Amino acid sequence: MGAGLEPLPEPRNRKEAYQPLPPQVAQLLAEWVAGRNGATKLFDRIPAMETFRRDLEAATIPYETEQGVLDFHALRTTFITTLARRDVPLAAARRLSRALARD
Helix, strand or coil: CCCCEEECCCCCCCCCCEEECCHHHHHHHHHHHHCCCCCCCCCCCCCCHHHHHHHHHHCCCCCEECCEECCHHHHHHHHHHHHHHCCCCHHHHHHHHCCCCCC
């Protein structure tokens, strides 16, 4: 694993995967992990929707507006849209988003 890469949870296809992180995020995570007394996982579990809503509230981001509802899938869509707008090659965007190949 290289600098700035963090292992992802086991994907649907059971192949090991890594997600690149901006250096600032990698540094913040490294500092946070240093205080976890040797725990091997960053998170004990995938956060539930209740946690997601609480985090949105703490960040003063509304869960629901007149435009719609914010959900996990919306975050994925935003991530993929951002990759496309930055002209990330399709093959790289598919790897980053962990999209399954469709034949």
